[in-house]
Amino acid sequence: MTVAIAPLTAEHIPLAVQRYDRWFARARRPPSQRAWLADGPVRGEELLGKLQAAPGLEACRALDADGQLIAHLAAIPLDLAPDNASALRSHPHSALVPHGGHSLPSGRESEVLRAMYARVSERLVAERRLVHYVDVPAGDTATAPWADLGFGRELVHGLMAVRARGRQPRGVGGLGIRRAGPSDLPQVGRMAAESSRGQRGPGMFQPQPEAGLAALRLRYADALADPRCGAWIASRRGEEIGMVLLVPAAPGPVVPDTCVELMEAFVEPAARGEGISRVLLATALAWAYDNGHRYMSARWHSASPLAAGHWPRIGFRPVAYRLSRTLDSRIGGPPGTF
Known part of the structure; x- marks a missing residue:
């Protein structure tokens, strides 16, 4: 089934919140954690409200055959000065899909994400933002669709x-x-x-x-x-x-x-x-x-010989991961060229 992609604007946020809360409740934890970490609020309204106000937000929504919103994807630009301590953990000219920045429909995760990422990443790459991050809850439900796009686990967020x-x-x-x-x-x-x-x-x-x-x-x-x-x-x-x-x-x-x-x-x-x-x-x-x-x-860091x-x-x-994808720095010029 073809996925239609359209801009995500303020009027679509309430429905995106509903979709996010539903998706996150399903994806937030693998079964091994359900016995010790009590369910808390998903905070979709709070998270998407902050995203909506983020400068330079690049966002889209996916529509089903009836024109109904079934998923969304939103990335914010990261620009960090060399003397910013945050530049020790993130590329200074990159983009992040934070918690709240995406939701996916059950059974069509990879297909829908692929279509949305193609739309959102176009402007990011045009701005030479070649390092892309995404925050996801731990577990295959959340990580597998991103792995299909070439994202790998970089940071682990753990709880005790x-x-x-x-x-x-x-x-x-x-x-x-x-x-x-x-x-x-x-x-x-x-x-x-x-x-x-x-x-x-x-x-x-x-x-x-x-x-x-x-x-x-x-x-x-x-x-x-x-x-x-x-x-x-x-x-x-x-x-x-x-x-x-x-x-x-x-x-x-x-x-x-x-x-x-x-x-x-x-x-x-x-x-x-x-x-x-x-x-x-x-x-x-x-x-x-x-x-x-x-x-x-x-x-x-998941690659740390000591910490990991x-x-x-x-x-x-683990309760969440930051996944990352680094595109080839030779990308530039007309599509398909280096």
Whole structure:
């Protein structure tokens, strides 16, 4: 069946919200997660409302044979300055389909997405936005149609339930843990930058511009002064060798209201493998529980030799992915030429 594609405008948002809520409720979690993560609001109205106001939005809708909206796709442009810490995780001239940015009809996911992506990506490529991202819930229902277009998993968004103190990890000899405050910004910033700089290596090969790393060193000044946030530094024999930093998580379709986000975690390479990360995380989890948080979220690169194995072993379960597609940089000129 041929899919008709038309622009998505303000008048179509209410129906797009209904379609999104229905699709997301079906795709949000694989069966293995339904026993531990309670259903929360899908937030389609909130998400599409924000998208509608985004500058430079490129959006379309798919119509069935009766002219009824059955799906939508919306991408926002990303333009990041070199000294923006966000440029450490995203290409500075790219496009993102965020949560709320697409819905698909059951049984025709790949066919409909293919038609919509062809329309939306045309302008993106014309603007030389050759790196495309999409946020999707974990599970084949959401990821398979994008994989058919050449998108691959890049970032993992995981959640872990925060419970009352149970069995604590074994202590590490000579290790001290202290709460960090505003005066610790140089130490926290240095370790955050070192963690990010490590993403330059195999197998991530993520560009980490020095201007972005410099911005990262100062990024957490407000968090260290905010009692709603928590940060701890591990030291041994007077040397600071690790840290962890938590901030309140913004609620979303895969983030419960009572969630705190693990923004940074670092252990000096020479001290890894001793259990320092587990001690730091246990300290952070105890604080999170005492402050009313019942979930903790974290994000990591799926290609990271360290993080991709470590965080799932700690107890984080994937609830969402950021998929990406990078088009050949030789694209240009008339269609079909390089």
